[in-house]
Amino acid sequence: MEAVTFFIAAIVSLAGACGVVLLKNPVHAALSLVATLFGVAIHFINLEAYFLAAVQVIVYAGAIVILFLFVIMLLGVDRAESIKTDPIIGQRQIATLAVGGILVLGALIGVAFSGDVTGVPSENAQKSTYEGGTAINSDHVHTNDGVNPDQNIKDIGRALFSTRYVFALEITALLLTIGVVGAVVLTRRPKGEFEPLPDEDPPSIYKDDSKNINLEAIGSEHSDTADDTKPNDSETEVTDETEVSSE
């Protein structure tokens, strides 16, 4: 039964991961990420980490992906990205080769040292650890039976506030506080300057010849930087209209 669950969840999580990488629309990629996270949560349940499965669903699928979707909608970047165009020539091929090579290398090493690479004690030692509860190393915090979800949560709570992990927990709280403050500072709008920077090459309307002639007739000094003059013109027109309408 565990095998069936494993393979179904593995297919779901791998398909979701492929969707994140291959789907063009960022919204679709975020929804594929949800599928992957749910698959990993099922694996957590399979591995008797019940509390972390719940945390995975709540924090990742419920908070982080929603944050992604919120930013996507806020920025309006949900248009499809052309995945076919290669910004740097040959980058795709090199990335595929490198990643595939690393994977194959890892698989070869795993096959060659299949007993040693996991560091798992032999089958008998493992049995005795789980059933008898004897310690591999007395320094470790051991799970009790692990079958009961309530016991899992109690174990995690006790271990988190034990002397071994409580300092890391406090550091974590500090990290979250820094994260909140940093997000507020980064997204705070500075006064006055938040218009987008001009592009490298100005849009075609600024290259119009009649516009340049007009600017020279006015005697503007910076006719070469048409980006600066254009907003001023529009602003003056707007103010003129408003004055006329108010009169």
Add this chain to the structure above:
Amino acid sequence: MIFGLSIGPEYYLALSALLFTIGAGGLLIRRNPLVMFMCIELMLNAANLAFISFGKEMGDLGGQLSVLFVLVVAAAEVVIGLAIVVAVMRRRPKASVDEVSVLRG
């Protein structure tokens, strides 16, 4: 026959390696900063799966506690990263990391 198959840690480690590889490949291939963050999340999830798999095999709760800390760090990282993305996008409304090549503005 699939019912009788016992799933050892090597299955989870192989799945974890695959997930990590897909995430790393996506990080190299994609040019949308938001999708790149999602690929980082994929890699963190692969690491979490390996942590819990090892933790179960060793009979040690430390794996699960490490995953808890990784979750917190991932949440903080996403918050800061998305704030940076929002701050950059406000100045340069193009969703590609190739155009953000200078620290100034």
